Amino acid sequence: MLSTLLLLTFFLPCCLSIPIVSSDVLDDLNFFKDYFQRFFFIKESQDYTVEDQLRFLQHFFKLEETGLLDEPTRAFIRQPRCGIRDTADYSLFPGRPIITNNPITYSLINYPEGMKKRTVDEVLQKATQVWSSVTPLEFQRVYSLESDIEFAFLAGEHGDGYPFDGEGNILAHAFAPNPDYQGAVHFDSDERWSYTNRGINLFLVAVHELGHALGLEHSQDPDSIMFPNYQYQDPKFFQLSNDDIRGIQKLYH
Known part of the structure; x- marks a missing residue:
């Protein structure tokens, strides 16, 4: 008191x-x-x-x-941020779960308003390439309901126990790899998504949430893409930090 x-x-x-x-x-x-x-x-x-x-x-x-x-x-x-809880430095989910399939398949359920479908497709592909560039992983898009990781744009309470809050604080969340369940990356559809500095940059958030889906938790390093708060940077010049690379290579080598 x-x-x-x-x-x-x-x-x-x-x-x-x-x-x-x-x-x-x-x-x-x-x-x-x-x-x-x-x-x-x-x-x-x-x-x-x-x-x-x-x-x-x-x-x-x-x-x-x-x-x-x-x-x-x-x-x-x-500040806008990811909806996953915070830990320290680069860190791994308990038990160090990973996706054992390679290539890793991913699917896209729907699209956000205000972005062309082709642009969204390209953004997600580039996000997967960020992680494949520093690991042996490959990614393949599929058009069926069965995939290793499912991307979706959802609003409010959407059935997973982690409701979105509308435009503002919570941008997205993802779940750790689980051999019994399909991986999921959920974006708040109420955000103004873009591929520029207007609104929220989808590429940067997708790279972050993919890190979670692959097995990384949050990092305390503000230069890390796994830092919980959203920080805009030009996607043309984006590079993973040393902290990100150490973390993902700890899981996939």
């Missing part, structure tokens, strides 16, 4: 003698609590104070560890 009051006091004008908490501050605090619960909460963290949670997140993302919901922290958690 004390840490929460300190956080709220941080945002109050110094001239006030009676604490008045604005709705914006409460919204930010509630957003942070939901963010931490969604992406970091584990059994061991259930007794963390809000200040502890803030310091944990700030340390994880290499922000200044103030323990306050300051402007850099607020701005960071509001």
